Amino acid sequence: xxxVLNSNYAVAYAVRDVDVDVIAAYPITPQTxxxxxxxxxxANGELxxxxxxxxxxxxxxxxxIGASAAGARVFTATSSQGLEFMHEVLHIASGMRLxxxxxxxxxxxxxPINIWCDYSDLMNVRDSSWITxxxxxxxxxxxxxxxxxxxxxxxxxxxxxxxxxxxxxMSHTYExxxxxxxxxxxxxxxxxxxxxxxxxxKPVTMGSLVGPDWYYEIKYQQVEAMREAYDIIRERDRxxxxxxxxxxxxxxxxxxxxxxxxxxxxxxxxxxxxxxVDRLRAEGxxxxxxxxxxxxxxxxxxxxxxxxxxxxxxxxxxxxSYGASIAGPVAIEVIASLHRMRVDLDIVNYVAGxxxxxVAESDFKGMLELALKLGRRARELGTLYWGxxxxxxx
Amino acid sequence: MSWRELPIGGxxxxxxxxxxxRTGDWRVFRxxxxxxxxxxxxxxxxxxxxxxxxLVDTPYRTSKGRVWSFTLEIDYDYCKGCGICAEECxxxxxxxxxxxx
Numbered sequence: 309x310x311x312v313l314n315s316n317y318a319v320a321y322a323v324r325d326v327d328v329d330v331i332a333a334y335p336i337t338p339q340t341x342x343x344x345x346x347x348x349x350x351a352n353g354e355l356x357x358x359x360x361x362x363x364x365x366x367x368x369x370x371x372x373i374g375a376s377a378a379g380a381r382v383f384t385a386t387s388s389q390g391l392e393f394m395h396e397v398l399h400i401a402s403g404m405r406l407x408x409x410x411x412x413x414x415x416x417x418x419x420p421i422n423i424w425c426d427y428s429d430l431m432n433v434r435d436s437s438w439i440t441x442x443x444x445x446x447x448x449x450x451x452x453x454x455x456x457x458x459x460x461x462x463x464x465x466x467x468x469x470x471x472x473x474x475x476x477x478m479s480h481t482y483e484x485x486x487x488x489x490x491x492x493x494x495x496x497x498x499x500x501x502x503x504x505x506x507x508x509x510k511p512v513t514m515g516s517l518v519g520p521d522w523y524y525e526i527k528y529q530q531v532e533a534m535r536e537a538y539d540i541i542r543e544r545d546r547x548x549x550x551x552x553x554x555x556x557x558x559x560x561x562x563x564x565x566x567x568x569x570x571x572x573x574x575x576x577x578x579x580x581x582x583x584x585v586d587r588l589r590a591e592g593x594x595x596x597x598x599x600x601x602x603x604x605x606x607x608x609x610x611x612x613x614x615x616x617x618x619x620x621x622x623x624x625x626x627x628x629s630y631g632a633s634i635a636g637p638v639a640i641e642v643i644a645s646l647h648r649m650r651v652d653l654d655i656v657n658y659v660a661g662x663x664x665x666x667v668a669e670s671d672f673k674g675m676l677e678l679a680l681k682l683g684r685r686a687r688e689l690g691t692l693y694w695g696x697x698x699x700x701x702x
Numbered sequence: 703m704s705w706r707e708l709p710i711g712g713x714x715x716x717x718x719x720x721x722x723x724r725t726g727d728w729r730v731f732r733x734x735x736x737x738x739x740x741x742x743x744x745x746x747x748x749x750x751x752x753x754x755x756x757l758v759d760t761p762y763r764t765s766k767g768r769v770w771s772f773t774l775e776i777d778y779d780y781c782k783g784c785g786i787c788a789e790e791c792x793x794x795x796x797x798x799x800x801x802x803x
Contacts, residue, residue: 525708
């Protein structure tokens with residue numbers, strides 16, 4: 309069924325279609341529309357779920373942890389400071405191996421207060437052991453929420469999943485997309501499964517105290533779960549093609565086959581990058597575009613496949629790891645990943661779009677031209693901060 | 703035992719297994735009840751924060767000829783030696799003795 313939705317509503321439609329049992333959330337710009345729409349769906353009977361109004365995001369996540377531990381299918385949504393507020397609980401959720409799903413409409417973190425899009429909130433929770441997808445279209449948001457439940461609830465994984473997308477640029481922008489007409493079909497894709505849960509008839513204790521003698525082994529279970537998740541997600545991405553008609557890859561590339569240079573980025577600005585690549589190709593550049601869709605687990609193999617023929621890779625990040633030798637969180641991961649595969653190509657890191665500053669086609673062209681002009685100096689400079697008043701690299 | 707054999711997330715799957723942890727080995731001083739002085743008022747039994755003072759149906763005849771039908775005994779597997787029983791006993795029937803070998 310073809311509809312027109314913004315990414316926030318696309319999340320709500322998908323959550324409705326997978327039939328969650330418990331939702332607990334706290335409003336924050338720009339994700340509030342997700343939960344607002346879900347509340348509307350519960351009120352008009354489209355979705356049968358318990359909506360618990362909590363007083364903070366810390367409580368929101370704690371509440372759905374409790375519900376999930378008791379066997380319920382759950383959901384929450386947040387952004388920025390909300391994600392930060394629930395930070396300690398993120399580790400508890402993954403440590404307890406609960407199949408939670410959370411949508412994050414990415415937004416800059418304070419201070420100063422900025423409600424517009426960048427990926428600093430998402431990058432900050434990188435090590436929390438949550439499987440993380442970054443979507444670039446409302447369609448992908450809808451599809452990936454469904455996939456998130458399939459992946460989270462897989463008994464070989466049992467890790468929570470984040471589906472992230474641009475705050476405002478995507479959360480509030482309407483796009484045409486397909487939603488499944490009969491939600492029974494979606495439910496058949498995500499069947500209810502038995503798992504160990506809190507049950508008075510078969511009591512267990514989850515998340516209790518563990519000393520130095522056993523904690524490491526228990527955490528290692530998560531390491532292995534993430535490793536297995538990588539293979540399972542690749543399978544699922546392909547399955548989505550068979551069941552929903554739209555397939556995805558952990559890393560997607562455009563015009564890459566004969567490319568010498570490529571620009572890699574993530575989230576909503578990929579659309580602008582595609583336009584930019586078309587124009588640059590017309591100008592004679594042998595350039596391609598790469599999009600990172602799966603952030604955790606990091607898709608080492610797919611990245612290698614799309615980059616191995618390149619001589620230069622420009623990574624455009626949307627968050628800053630202050631004080632790092634390369635400040636772009638994805639750039640540093642790309643460098644480490646390719647280093648492991650013994651691939652040596654020129655990698656130039658840009659940070660752009662901070663605090664909701666737009667990244668347009670002309671910006672990508674400008675970044676390419678500057679990188680080519682700087683040549684080897686670009687690598688030595690580390691991270692190039694694009695578009696900052698008073699910062700000039702030439 | 704490897705990471706594979708542990709329950710997922712370190713879940714405790716045996717209900718009530720905290721009794722396997724003998725917390726009595728944390729003790730520095732142990733309470734000793736003088737059964738002759740004890741009036742069986744049950745104040746120590748009520749105050750013990752760990753519930754390790756047990757009411758047992760063992761009769762006791764004091765040196766003065768008084769016969770009690772029950773006795774208070776301490777479960778030293780779990781007594782942490784906090785001394786609250788000795789502090790609260792109204793007749794000072796409980797002494798705290800250092801755990802030395």
